Amino acid sequence: MNRRNFITKSVATTAVSLLPLSFWSTLWLQEFTLDELTGKANLSLYGEGYQLREEVNKAFSKMQAEAKKEGIHIQIVSAYRSYERQKQIFNAKFSRYTKRGLSGTDAVKKIIEYSTIPGTSRHHWGTDIDIIDAKAKQPKNVLMPRNYDEDGPYCEMKMWLNEHSEKFGFYIVYTNNPKRKGFHPEPWHFSYQKTSLAMLKAYQDIDFQKIITQDTDLKGRAFLSESFLETYKQEHILDINPALLP
Template structure:
C-alpha cells in the first residue's frame, strides 16, 4: 500500500487482522511492565553518551571493538528515547507540517514515514540503536538512506554490519524489502534481538490505543481511531525484519 495514502485508508476501513495468537505463543515469554514498553519507566540504562540496557551495551562494545579492527568506528547517535521525548518530536513535526499547509491527516501521514507515535517506539525499550561511522566525514544530515548506499559515507560500515552484526545479536529492523509496509527503510536502525523479541511479544498484549488517546497533549490524537491503531500496529510495528519476529 502507498504509505502516503495509509492514514486516509486506515481511518475509513475496518481494522486489519492482528498476527495470530499462535504466533506469539511460539515465542519465549518474559514479563515487562506497560511503563517499560511505552518509555515511561525509570529503567536503569548504560552507555557512554547513549542509553541502552546493560546486556545491549556489552554486546555493542564487543561489536564496536571488532569493527575498529577494520578501521570502522561505530557510533550510536540515538538509543533509548522516553515517551516524553518522543512526544516532543511528534508534536513538533505535527506543528511544523500543519503550518506548512498540510492537513492534520497529511501531517500524521508525513510523520510516520520515519517517526513513531509516542508510546510505540522501539527506542523506548533500550534495545535499539541508530548508528553511524565516526571515522567518516559526516554530511549535514547523517540519518539518510543515501549515506549508507554505494558511494555513501557509511557504506563501508553498512557492508561490515551486513556480514557481522547478527553475530553480536544486532539485526536491522526496517529493511528495504519492497513488499514491507509501514516505516521507510532505515539502514541505520539495529535492534538487539535477544531482549527486543520478548518485549515485542509483551507489547502485543497491551491496549496501545487507550494509552495513546488518553494523552490529551498529543497533537492529532483525535485522528488515531481504533482502526488506525490496529493498522499502524500491523504495518509499522510488526511488518519488520522477519528475524525479529521469531
C-alpha cells in the first residue's frame, strides 16, 4: 500500500457540496461568542477523561463503540483545551526553544509546526480530538506520525478510521496533501464536521490578532506581527481538509 495513501485517504473535495440544504440552514443559525471561539468561555462539556461538546461526544461514543467491535480501542488523548492551557503549552515551548539558542522568530516558527498560538486552536471549540489506539503497545511519544504508518502501533486503527470515521462525522484536519501549507500532517487529529464548520465560519469574522497581541503574558508576542498573523491565518487556520471549510 502506498505510504501516503495509508496515512490519510484522499480527500473527497465534493463531500461538503453534497450535504443537504437543511444541514446548512441549521448550521449557520448557530451563534458563538468570542470567548467560546477562543477558548475563554465556560462551556458545558462531556466525556470521561476528556471534554467535548455534547453532540460531539455522542458521535464519538458511537464511533468508539463500533471500532471496539473490531478490536480497536480508540482513546482520546486531547480534546477541549482552554486558552490558558494552550498558552501554557506555547510559552513552555518558546522558553525551551530559545534556551536551546533559537531566535524568537525561529522559536515561533518551530512551535507552529504542530502547536497553535493560543486563541487560534480548534481544540478551543470542543469539536476536535487527538486519538490513539489504547490496545496497542504504547510508544514513548504517542502523537508522532510514524506511529500511524504501516508498521506503527496505531496502523490498524488508522486503517479503520480511513474507512469509517466520516460515517460518524469525523474528518482528519491536517492532511498530508503535499500542496497544503501550515501545520505538519497530523494523522491523529480529527474534527466533528457539522459543528466545527459553523465555528470556523464564525471564527473568520473575529479579530483574533487583537486578542493575541494584547496578551502581555504570551511569550514571543513581539514576534507575532500583523503580517505574520495574516499568513498564519491563511496557512495554519484555513489550509486544512477542504471538507472542513465552510
